[in-house]
Amino acid sequence: MANDVLTAAVWPRVLPAVVAAVLAALLLVVVSGWHPTPLTTALVTWFPALLWGMLANIQISVLAIALGTLVGPLLGVLQLSPVTPVRLLASWYVQLFRNAPALILIYFATYVFPFELHLGSHYVNFPDWIKVTLGLALPASANVAELFRGAIGSIPAAQWEAAASLALRRRQIFSWIILPQCLRRMLPPWMNLYATITMSTALASLVGVHDLLDSAQIASTTVNRVDFTIAVYFITLLLFFVYCYPISRLTQYLEKKYAFV
Amino acid sequence: MQDQLLSHGVRVLKGLGLNYEFLLAASERAAFLHGLVVTIELSLATMFCSLLIGATLAAMLVSPQHWLSWSARAFVELTRNTPTLVQLYCAFLVFNMLLTQALQSAGGNPLTPFFWVVTVISLHKGAFHAESLRAGLQAIPAVTLEAAASLGFTRTKQLWLVQFPLALRFVLPSLINNLVDLVKMTTIASAIAVGDITYESIMIWTQRDNVLELMLLLLLFFGALTYLVNLGGRWLERRLRMPGYGQ
Numbered sequence: 001m002a003n004d005v006l007t008a009a010v011w012p013r014v015l016p017a018v019v020a021a022v023l024a025a026l027l028l029v030v031v032s033g034w035h036p037t038p039l040t041t042a043l044v045t046w047f048p049a050l051l052w053g054m055l056a057n058i059q060i061s062v063l064a065i066a067l068g069t070l071v072g073p074l075l076g077v078l079q080l081s082p083v084t085p086v087r088l089l090a091s092w093y094v095q096l097f098r099n100a101p102a103l104i105l106i107y108f109a110t111y112v113f114p115f116e117l118h119l120g121s122h123y124v125n126f127p128d129w130i131k132v133t134l135g136l137a138l139p140a141s142a143n144v145a146e147l148f149r150g151a152i153g154s155i156p157a158a159q160w161e162a163a164a165s166l167a168l169r170r171r172q173i174f175s176w177i178i179l180p181q182c183l184r185r186m187l188p189p190w191m192n193l194y195a196t197i198t199m200s201t202a203l204a205s206l207v208g209v210h211d212l213l214d215s216a217q218i219a220s221t222t223v224n225r226v227d228f229t230i231a232v233y234f235i236t237l238l239l240f241f242v243y244c245y246p247i248s249r250l251t252q253y254l255e256k257k258y259a260f261v
Numbered sequence: 262m263q264d265q266l267l268s269h270g271v272r273v274l275k276g277l278g279l280n281y282e283f284l285l286a287a288s289e290r291a292a293f294l295h296g297l298v299v300t301i302e303l304s305l306a307t308m309f310c311s312l313l314i315g316a317t318l319a320a321m322l323v324s325p326q327h328w329l330s331w332s333a334r335a336f337v338e339l340t341r342n343t344p345t346l347v348q349l350y351c352a353f354l355v356f357n358m359l360l361t362q363a364l365q366s367a368g369g370n371p372l373t374p375f376f377w378v379v380t381v382i383s384l385h386k387g388a389f390h391a392e393s394l395r396a397g398l399q400a401i402p403a404v405t406l407e408a409a410a411s412l413g414f415t416r417t418k419q420l421w422l423v424q425f426p427l428a429l430r431f432v433l434p435s436l437i438n439n440l441v442d443l444v445k446m447t448t449i450a451s452a453i454a455v456g457d458i459t460y461e462s463i464m465i466w467t468q469r470d471n472v473l474e475l476m477l478l479l480l481l482f483f484g485a486l487t488y489l490v491n492l493g494g495r496w497l498e499r500r501l502r503m504p505g506y507g508q
Contacts, residue, residue: 019335096480099487101445103459104479111472195342202344206452213347220354229358233351237343244342 017245024238028231039227046219046232053215054239060133060211061198067137068197069190072144079149090145097142102135102200109135110207129211132204136197143193151182188255195247199240212236280471289465296461297482303378303447303457304486308440310383315390315436319428320420322395333391340388346449348385353377353453378450386443393435397428430501437494441487448483458482 028040078090097105109131117124155178163173205214216236220229271281283289321333340348357377361370401424409423429436451460462475 017338020339096484099441099445099484100480101448101459101483103448103451104476104483107459107463107472108476111466112476199342199344202346203449205346213344213350216350226358226362230355233347233355237347237351240343240347241339245338248338248342 017241020238020241024234038225039231042219042223042225042228043231043235046215046223047235049215049219050212050232050235050239053210053212054243056129056209056211057198057201057204058243060129060136060201060204060209061194063133064136064140064197064201065194067133068140068142068144068193071137071141073148075141075145076148076152079145080152094142094145097138098146100139102139103203103206105138106132106135106200106203106207109138128207129204129209132201132207132209136200140193140197144190147186147189147193148182151185152178154185155181184258188251188258191247191251191254195244195251198244198247202240212239279474279477280469281474283465283469283471289468292456292461293458293465296456296458299375299456300447300450300458300482301486303375303450303455304444306379307382307386307443307447310379311386311390311439311443312436314383314387315394316425318387318391319394319398322391323398323420337388337391340385341392345382345385345446346452349378349381349449349453352381374450374453374455377453378447378455382443382446382449386439386446389439389442390436393432393439394425394428397432398424400431401427430503433494433498433501437491437497440490440494444486444490445483 028043075090075094078086079094081087081090110128113126113131113134115126117126159177160173163177164170168176201211202213204211205217208214213236216232219232223229223232268285271284274281283293318333318337321329322337324330324333353374357370357372360372364370398420405423405427406419409419414423447457448459450457451463454460458479462479466472466475
């Protein structure tokens with residue numbers, strides 16, 4: 001019975017992905033008519049380039065969320081600091097970077113950071129994709145800070161008191177009792193944030209980073225066929241979907257699982 | 262008088278190392294102000310359309326007709342899990358191109374980039390609104406619906422006169438959140454050369470190399486715009502508040 005309910009709940013949500021994949025495959029087969037046509041030849045030629053482009057998106061998103069996750073909790077704690085100037089500065093940082101459009105931050109990082117770094121007598125290149133990563137890490141850290149602050153705030157104060165009455169130190173209470181619960185509560189929204197950042201990495205193509213969308217544009221102008229242009233942009237859409245949809249499904253599953261803990 | 266004040270302000274800022282001289286050039290100032298207006302128009306048009314689409318999709322999502330709810334579900338999942346910029350390219354570089362080709366003999370394509378941006382962002386954010394509204398619609402107690410049915414409301418009337426007004430109040434904060442995101446998302450209009458504030462700023466800074474200065478203006482502008490949306494949301498929340506719910 002429980003299994004039936006689960007299947008009934010999951011199936012309508014898995015179906016769109018299956019339908020999309022099958023339709024895309026069918027479209028390819030029908031268009032190609034099983035024989036190699038100019039379209040399928042071009043697609044086979046360009047598909048690896050698209051996948052390499054996608055790797056750049058994944059690289060940027062993973063690094064940005066990693067940086068954001070390292071800095072974010074610190075900012076979240078600073079926002080709760082008893083020292084007023086520290087608290088205000090941290091809150092302003094969080095407000096500023098949560099409310100700024102991602103595209104503006106990407107332009108900001110690309111044009112305001114130097115194009116090479118001067119380390120002693122060496123000049124180190126500062127490539128655009130790293131700048132975009134930093135540009136996306138700014139809102140990521142601000143968002144993680146808010147998640148962290150919210151998670152700490154959601155643990156009942158009675159737990160601090162109960163743990164203190166068991167003679168635990170503040171530090172022990174935090175790392176053994178509060179933090180494990182916070183991490184569990186933060187996981188679903190954190191994954192949502194990661195999916196959002198992954199989708200924002202498509203903006204990197206606007207500042208000249210060679211990513212999936214940039215590869216698609218290059219492929220489309222190089223091959224210069226109407227059917228190929230249609231196919232390549234929809235494949236781009238599909239590739240992002242294939243990457244982000246499982247994350248979103250897992251997030252929904254975890255949200256349900258932890259909802260009543 | 263105003264010109265004097267402006268040039269004085271620009272001089273003071275120059276002393277601080279900020280180059281806002283473009284404000285003194287009439288054409289560039291006009292372009293920047295025009296961009297500002299375009300972004301506001303874009304935001305308002307998109308907010309309106311996205312809410313309409315969101316309500317329609319939400320109604321489809323809770324529909325007992327399976328083909329309706331499944332097609333809405335498929336659309337929502339596809340839209341939520343792909344980047345808006347890629348959707349914009351699919352719409353503008355693919356659909357718009359095909360349309361232009363098809364209408365070549367009939368006097369050209371009447372659809373502007375502005376139209377495509379409004380359409381794509383409305384559909385994208387409409388999917389987010391729909392998810393919020395669906396949660397609200399499903400949170401309405403069954404007894405309320407039974408009461409409505411016993412008063413002779415049909416299914417459609419129940420949906421629009423009972424469920425929607427209640428759901429709207431439940432999910433207003435998350436709708437406002439979506440609208441704030443929507444305002445921030447209008448920046449992607451610059452990718453297909455709609456003359457919004459981001460596009461005009463790019464034009465100015467490629468000429469004058471004053472990226473930081475324009476960036477500050479952009480951040481201030483979007484900060485103000487999102488603040489206004491939030492303010493409007495709070496006002497609506499107060500105005501629509503039902504006695505007996507919340508604080």
